[in-house]
Amino acid sequence: MNILLINGPNLNLLGTREPEIYGNKTLIDIENELCKIAKEKKTNLECFQSNHEGEIVDKIQESIKDIQGILINAGAFTHTSISIRDALIGSEIPFVELHISNIFSREDFRKKSFLTDKAIGIISGFGLSSYSLSLYGIIEYLKTKE
Amino acid sequence: MNILLINGPNLNLLGTREPEIYGNKTLIDIENELCKIAKEKKTNLECFQSNHEGEIVDKIQESIKDIQGILINAGAFTHTSISIRDALIGSEIPFVELHISNIFSREDFRKKSFLTDKAIGIISGFGLSSYSLSLYGIIEYLKTKE
Amino acid sequence: MNILLINGPNLNLLGTREPEIYGNKTLIDIENELCKIAKEKKTNLECFQSNHEGEIVDKIQESIKDIQGILINAGAFTHTSISIRDALIGSEIPFVELHISNIFSREDFRKKSFLTDKAIGIISGFGLSSYSLSLYGIIEYLKTKE
Amino acid sequence: MNILLINGPNLNLLGTREPEIYGNKTLIDIENELCKIAKEKKTNLECFQSNHEGEIVDKIQESIKDIQGILINAGAFTHTSISIRDALIGSEIPFVELHISNIFSREDFRKKSFLTDKAIGIISGFGLSSYSLSLYGIIEYLKTKE
Amino acid sequence: MNILLINGPNLNLLGTREPEIYGNKTLIDIENELCKIAKEKKTNLECFQSNHEGEIVDKIQESIKDIQGILINAGAFTHTSISIRDALIGSEIPFVELHISNIFSREDFRKKSFLTDKAIGIISGFGLSSYSLSLYGIIEYLKTKE
């Protein structure tokens, strides 16, 4: 079972900015931890980050053959990219939408998501734990579909 | 560590209606499974269900002394009850908002939640797994606050 | 054939307040007249009234086994209760939404109903005759489904 | 007592198109059945159908002297014709607004009606039974006004 | 100088319905009075009324050659007919929009007019005097354009 973790714009700075909010873990730390959890669950996890909408679309298209589930923290693209939505729908790969912070208690424009209604599930607000909860969630989901 | 699980209106029928959507597990089955997980995590889980908004408010008020975290699937009250919102805020107990289905891909009026912006996190759409993911999430959260 | 008539909040005062608008018939008078009509149509009619949203939800849940059709004048809950909506949908019992007055010529907030799009039919504005018309309507409907 | 039944655009095709939805009865069948019911109730029923808004306005104006009640299924004109609304108000004849289907569970633009707030009552969603229920309703109404 | 007066739906009933609001003058009385005023001003006035939107469009199209100004009380069509708007614009004949009552103190849907922004002027609320004021207005307007 291959799972792809996609992180959108500005998430490459995790752990280096505003540590009082986001903690000291860098994106690489998080990815490493998730890989360990994945291994325990006998799952393969691939990690990808980009600030470029087009690169995320390309990546999703390339995943059609090998990936069974996607975890996506699309960051700002959550609220603006129909293109990523279309790529995800077109790929027919089940995906989980995740957010570190609770997007519903921030600016109004963060309440609209182009991904939500097509996601198998949404996890928002658990800090960095949102990543591991999402991983548990997609694995659970894929098991019921086997 | 004491955690309270609150299920709102109509969730007492889980497992007896529309099994093709909600599966065959009854609410009691789910509660039992969650209690086991809680035990493993050395946590105490109390379960409560009501179709009456007022009873849920009463329950939250009574929990102020003994409960450290709340998991709430408020069902229809999610979208209509400011009273439960106020009780939760007043109690100052951290809570997770959870939904079995993806509320963002249903009727428009289910997209507005009176709980979301005050929840520590939201989990929606993972079927019955939303319950266990929420439990993991609140435990994780409470550990970081110790 | 068993039919359930549900009257929501404040309808227990029918006939005792504002007789110039609602006439002198009490709710019991109305219920008695409807029972007679039901009998003529070889139908059994059960009557229920409550000012408590939770009790109406409980009642609908209890009706799942024995009731084939519901007549509901949900009063104020028409416009605020997703919980009753969910109970009605969950019960899979066909129902008629009825109103004594024409809800479309009153305050704006009475124009939104959480029941309407799921009702088999709506009857509004015929005064107390709305009750008997609804009874005829549901019987007619149930006959075509036999 | 003279009652006028008005059917608006496209209702002349009843029974010839989409029989799985609208049944096999033609508009003439329906009109004949209603005339029988009217007769039993010692009422005279006149029937009129037009695809032309102007003709319906003309008809209402001509009815001022002889007609005591109107049943109107204005079809698409329900949502667009202020002209028919004005004719009905101007005529001072009480009228019932009726719809075969439940207009509240169709396209959004069918939820606005230019007739509703001036109708004595609304009946929607009972299939062809909406016609007979309307007839009962207007007769009941006219009796209380005598 | 030829001027055309167009009256829309239900205005043929002027003077016969609701005399306490609209007075006892029939449409013919009004038309006759206006013709007199027109004559004094050395203007020719033609009068036309229809309950049919299509007939009003036809009439406007036929007026292109002979008519220099139009007075239109489009009644209910004011708020619904883009077709009459297009005919008036297409004809390139200057027109005055007039209303007997003050349309801004009635139902909300009467506040939107499809004619207003293309009219040379609007007169509303002066009772039957709206007709003569409109006639004075268009004559004044046409004089300044000579």
Add this chain to the structure above:
Amino acid sequence: MNILLINGPNLNLLGTREPEIYGNKTLIDIENELCKIAKEKKTNLECFQSNHEGEIVDKIQESIKDIQGILINAGAFTHTSISIRDALIGSEIPFVELHISNIFSREDFRKKSFLTDKAIGIISGFGLSSYSLSLYGIIEYLKTKE
């Protein structure tokens, strides 16, 4: 019969700015012409202009005893002054709202008027003729009230 003409802000510049739009007549020219018409109609016309909302309110209050009708071109205050609206209503003097240009074909914020629904009539778009038409209109109106 005493009539008061009120002109609001910036109308004191009439005839001195943008003559291609507003013509060469100054406000004083217009006032003089209107006085002549008033005299012919055996009416007394008083004229008042101010750029200050408060002064217009003061003026209306002072008019309560002596004035039977008001013509008001409130200019920009039409769209912003509830205070003038209240003064007019409080005075119980019938008034005509007038505009030189067609306010419905200009910026959106000019479409809302705080005076319209309380005016006996509205005249808009006839250029400087709007003044004389308004005078005719109010005189006609006051005659019918005698």
Add this chain to the structure above:
Amino acid sequence: MNILLINGPNLNLLGTREPEIYGNKTLIDIENELCKIAKEKKTNLECFQSNHEGEIVDKIQESIKDIQGILINAGAFTHTSISIRDALIGSEIPFVELHISNIFSREDFRKKSFLTDKAIGIISGFGLSSYSLSLYGIIEYLKTKE
């Protein structure tokens, strides 16, 4: 003169939670103080609190015979309960709507009240003094109606 004070959901916790905002007085303290004031004013004050919408509706219905005025701090129900609105209107008892905090400087959804337009007066934002001001207000009101 009998007056009823109704406190809605979560107000039973006054004085025990967030004392820095709401002070140290419990609901019972407040009720006792008000009773003293009432006594001085030769008025009888009855006090009632519930977290259950249905119980508040029941209470209002029961008050129809004996109560001449109601003070209601409906808490969260202010913004969601049409049922309480209907009970108050149906009871024909004059009532004052009161709030401890200024509801207009809180969340947007607290700005809509289903009670406001039917209240004889509104008092909001004076802290616990809102209660005594309301009592003075209703007594004053009832005196003028005697």
Add this chain to the structure above:
Amino acid sequence: MNILLINGPNLNLLGTREPEIYGNKTLIDIENELCKIAKEKKTNLECFQSNHEGEIVDKIQESIKDIQGILINAGAFTHTSISIRDALIGSEIPFVELHISNIFSREDFRKKSFLTDKAIGIISGFGLSSYSLSLYGIIEYLKTKE
């Protein structure tokens, strides 16, 4: 293969008004050219124009038996006629919605179309070429359905 071309209100004036915008071709010129193209494509084209909404509805109803495809430039009715929409849906004949000008760069009210979501395709803005493109489009469409 029989195709019907419907032109709505005011399109009968094509070629006679505003030639700088619409060119010098009359509606008859256009219809003739389209008939030639149809012939080449071994298709029969029938042409119909009316300023009357009701006549267009009648025409569509009469076409049910013989017509396989409809090209409709409904003009102003595009934005106001639910009646034509219902006739087209009821007829089950596939249709193309066409416009000479780009309706999306004109007045706001021209952006709403009651036909668009039911059309097989939309062509807007190509001047008179919109007609021939629509004809090619419907023929192409009907071929794929054979």
Add this chain to the structure above:
Amino acid sequence: MNILLINGPNLNLLGTREPEIYGNKTLIDIENELCKIAKEKKTNLECFQSNHEGEIVDKIQESIKDIQGILINAGAFTHTSISIRDALIGSEIPFVELHISNIFSREDFRKKSFLTDKAIGIISGFGLSSYSLSLYGIIEYLKTKE
């Protein structure tokens, strides 16, 4: 303790117009009564009325040194004057917003207030008693701040 009472436009006419609504007391009567109450409470009350927004702003600015609390019935300026809002905020003097009538049961535009969210409290609908209740309220408030 010095308190300033500000009355906005048209309130100078109190007692002289519409006595059936506002009673026979003039503004001076009310001011005198309030001064008496103030004296009893050992408070100094200054009274000010103006129909001019600018004068009210000037007055508030001049009060910064000597005034500890403001009672303001801004009348129509409540809904339109950001300038008065800014003056009040800038002055840092606590103020009570008061209205004689219940502004929430009047025209829609009276529901928006530019003062409300900055007032320490709002009192609306108690007739002339709104003035004395406001005075009690501000004195109570200032006492708790001492």
Add this chain to the structure above:
Amino acid sequence: MNILLINGPNLNLLGTREPEIYGNKTLIDIENELCKIAKEKKTNLECFQSNHEGEIVDKIQESIKDIQGILINAGAFTHTSISIRDALIGSEIPFVELHISNIFSREDFRKKSFLTDKAIGIISGFGLSSYSLSLYGIIEYLKTKE
């Protein structure tokens, strides 16, 4: 005559995904067919596809010198990219907006296009034929401009 065909994000997958909807033709097949048609019409067609908004902007900028017309199926960027809109306007090259599916019968957010009001024409809903119809349309357009 040089024409540029631009395809936006996810359109590179045409023919490989969801063949039941989009058919078996790949984007290259379509491009080849269009090139043939172009050749017959003595036109040169260049084809370009990208998932990257920036690359499409770059491409449009580079086309300013050599391209006389653009066909653009901007896919998801239709609804989100003001940047492509600005590039097209800046280039002053006439363009046709095309869509394979009928964007007006899909999700609401697909109804807003940032290109539509600046396109010379729009073609939507004809399946893959939308491409050839667009090509015919732009050639026809360019001929009339020669």
Add this chain to the structure above:
Amino acid sequence: MNILLINGPNLNLLGTREPEIYGNKTLIDIENELCKIAKEKKTNLECFQSNHEGEIVDKIQESIKDIQGILINAGAFTHTSISIRDALIGSEIPFVELHISNIFSREDFRKKSFLTDKAIGIISGFGLSSYSLSLYGIIEYLKTKE
């Protein structure tokens, strides 16, 4: 070259209130500094402040002959005064709209400006530097127009 600086309501208090936000400079200090800059740029600067909308309108009207450019910080009037807008447009004097604070990060009602779309430029948020930047801006602008 004569330039006029207009400051609206409450700006006369600059430097005396809330120095932590607005600094210690009074309006006179600012005006003096600007005059120096103007002098260096060989420009004459006149300064004007008023809390009265009408006085600002009067001032703009009087400036028509002598002033070539206006700098206006209209304060609260920015959002409410169509009257000042009309005076500025009528004067045909180019003007810069300036704000000390960033009006886009304050209350929602401060985001609407009646001046913005007619200003040659807007400067907002630079603290007191907004004044000097505006002066540079208007001088630069007037130079390009010479």
Add this chain to the structure above:
Amino acid sequence: MNILLINGPNLNLLGTREPEIYGNKTLIDIENELCKIAKEKKTNLECFQSNHEGEIVDKIQESIKDIQGILINAGAFTHTSISIRDALIGSEIPFVELHISNIFSREDFRKKSFLTDKAIGIISGFGLSSYSLSLYGIIEYLKTKE
């Protein structure tokens, strides 16, 4: 002091397109002029332009260490890019939002900016002078922060 100037999509074409609007200066000309001004002010200016949202985000992230202030003309991205907003906020570098034209007098969708509420200041509408005014503004701002 290092300042970064960012120009968004299509601004690389400045001076080559529509010279009547934007003048003949190319982006390089502008950048050179700004560098000179910067030098005089003893500031270092770096210039960057891209049509790619992702590249602008990358650039901002890279600037965190060395840059003290940013001038950004984000062009079309102003209205669509939450990603650039997040990068700017995350960088904690103060920035000025600038526009050549007055964005408030163009299309409605240009009135919403995702940058405005976080900018230290906004400058819009001064043509190419917007660049130099922004530079003066940020330098002034940075000086006050030293």
